[in-house]
Amino acid sequence: MMFKVDGSPFRARLMAVAFAFTAGLAFVAAAPAHAQARALPDFTDLVDQVGPSVVNIRTIEKVAQRGAAGSGEMDEEMQEFFRRFFGQPLPGTPRQAPRPNRPQQPQEESRPRGVGSGFILTGDGYVMTNAHVVDGASEVLVTLPDKREFKARLIGADKRTDVAVVKIDATGLPAVKVGDISRLRVGEWVMAIGSPFGLENTVTAGIVSAKQRDTGDYLPFIQTDVAINPGNSGGPLINMRGEVVGINSQIYSRSGGFMGISFSIPIDEAIRVSEQLRATGRVTRGRIGVQIDQVTKEVAESIGLGKAQGALVRGVESGSPGEQAGVEPGDIITKFDGKTIDKPSDLPRLVGNTKPGTKSTVTVFRRGSAKDLSVTIAEIEPDAPVARAPEPGKAVPPKAQASAAAKSLGLVVSDVNDAQKKELKLKGGVKVDTATEAAARAGLREGDVIVAVGNVEVTSVREFDAAITKAGKDKPVSVLFRRGEWAQYALIRPER
Numbered sequence: 398m399m400f401k402v403d404g405s406p407f408r409a410r411l412m413a414v415a416f417a418f419t420a421g422l423a424f425v426a427a428a429p430a431h432a433q434a435r436a437l438p439d440f441t442d443l444v445d446q447v448g449p450s451v452v453n454i455r456t457i458e459k460v461a462q463r464g465a466a467g468s469g470e471m472d473e474e475m476q477e478f479f480r481r482f483f484g485q486p487l488p489g490t491p492r493q494a495p496r497p498n499r500p501q502q503p504q505e506e507s508r509p510r511g512v513g514s515g516f517i518l519t520g521d522g523y524v525m526t527n528a529h530v531v532d533g534a535s536e537v538l539v540t541l542p543d544k545r546e547f548k549a550r551l552i553g554a555d556k557r558t559d560v561a562v563v564k565i566d567a568t569g570l571p572a573v574k575v576g577d578i579s580r581l582r583v584g585e586w587v588m589a590i591g592s593p594f595g596l597e598n599t600v601t602a603g604i605v606s607a608k609q610r611d612t613g614d615y616l617p618f619i620q621t622d623v624a625i626n627p628g629n630s631g632g633p634l635i636n637m638r639g640e641v642v643g644i645n646s647q648i649y650s651r652s653g654g655f656m657g658i659s660f661s662i663p664i665d666e667a668i669r670v671s672e673q674l675r676a677t678g679r680v681t682r683g684r685i686g687v688q689i690d691q692v693t694k695e696v697a698e699s700i701g702l703g704k705a706q707g708a709l710v711r712g713v714e715s716g717s718p719g720e721q722a723g724v725e726p727g728d729i730i731t732k733f734d735g736k737t738i739d740k741p742s743d744l745p746r747l748v749g750n751t752k753p754g755t756k757s758t759v760t761v762f763r764r765g766s767a768k769d770l771s772v773t774i775a776e777i778e779p780d781a782p783v784a785r786a787p788e789p790g791k792a793v794p795p796k797a798q799a800s801a802a803a804k805s806l807g808l809v810v811s812d813v814n815d816a817q818k819k820e821l822k823l824k825g826g827v828k829v830d831t832a833t834e835a836a837a838r839a840g841l842r843e844g845d846v847i848v849a850v851g852n853v854e855v856t857s858v859r860e861f862d863a864a865i866t867k868a869g870k871d872k873p874v875s876v877l878f879r880r881g882e883w884a885q886y887a888l889i890r891p892e893r
Contacts (some may be wrong), residue, residue, distance in 0.1 A: 514632030576640030591632030686717020726884030807834030825856025
């Protein structure tokens with residue numbers, strides 16, 4: 398369509414714009430393809446490089462059954478039923494000679510159990526995968542990308558980190574390159590190869606969403622948005638240099654399928670575990686025998702710690718290295734061997750990676766000051782049950798006292814008797830006989846034993862009243878209390 402506005406000048410301008418637009422399109426079309434797409438990653442070379450190292454893992458379990466299918470023999474229990482109630486065998490059942498009275502030998506049937514992924518760790522046949530992929534399997538079958546299949550031997554599996562190593566009888570295999578996890582950055586492109594839903598050699602990609610994501614006791618996971626589904630477990634997470642930086646292990650899902658959040662085990666942690674599995678078939682970890690919890694910002698400020706960091710010791714196991722070193726419930730562990738404990742999960746990782754028998758230094762914050770304690774690391778027992786806290790002493794307590802200082806916090810307290818001190822291993826403290834209003838809102842309840850107010854240790858009702866009075870009637874008061882063997886801080890806020 399042609400527009401005529403004041404004749405030819407407008408037409409000339411319109412033609413000039415059209416020419417410029419056409420020239421621009423021609424320039425874009427003539428530009429090199431790599432320049433147009435330089436901001437987008439190309440995974441093709443990575444797939445060619447790492448793909449031959451990724452394997453499919455199938456597991457088989459053997460299930461006992463009473464008789465062989467298709468044998469044509471009547472179940473003996475059914476035959477006995479007809480003999481008892483009808484006086485004769487089931488019609489059509491062939492007569493059989495009497496059998497000796499011996500227990501029936503159960504037969505085994507092999508059934509597929511699951512499908513997962515893995516990758517070749519060394520050229521002589523060591524393969525890494527997830528522990529949950531091979532857990533409970535009677536047989537493990539490893540299929541290479543070239544379709545060769547091998548029956549694998551389980552070298553070892555560690556459920557705490559979900560890392561397992563299997564061995565196949567093959568040599569000259571293409572092993573993966575292991576990456577440096579410290580160079581991995583949030584926002585970096587990564588790729589996964591695996592067998593989701595049994596579909597072998599499936600490639601998915603995304604970015605690193607977060608590092609050091611706490612979802613387990615011993616591992617800080619890598620979080621990505623790479624599509625991971627059942628069957629991807631045990632496969633590699635690969636950076637743009639073709640290096641393995643993690644093992645795909647978990648997903649966050651409400652439906653069982655991928656929802657945009659997946660977690661991978663950092664490869665440095667996995668390699669550390671695999672080296673122990675290959676050497677001894679098991680993983681040895683250290684322990685000091687303490688139960689820990691988080692330090693809140695309010696508690697940190699109220700006791701003079703300043704920053705909310707460290708691990709609050711809620712309980713110490715009897716006879717444990719922690720107890721022998723002098724660690725007490727209510728201590729806040731701020732360092733282990735000079736390494737800062739920023740959050741509670743840092744402590745079991747550091748202690749767990751320490752060789753049993755090693756002498757280490759634990760720095761605790763107690764009553765307003767730091768103290769170094771020497772502790773000898775013990776070996777953690779596999780799946781050791783947590784010791785239960787004993788019942789509080791049932792001896793008749795001293796007469797409860799509702800002092801003015803205690804009442805202002807909603808408390809009625811009494812001195813702790815000798816039997817309770819011995820049972821709970823306490824020097825003193827005051828027993829909570831009633832907790833209402835502010836104290837109840839802070840979480841205190843009848844039977845708790847308050848051992849400190851702020852950073853002041855209290856051994857009697859008189860000392861408790863003095864500490865409360867000194868703290869101020871209208872100010873929040875931090876108290877350290879014991880509930881059985883467990884210690885906890887509470888911040889009591891008086892009503893104004």
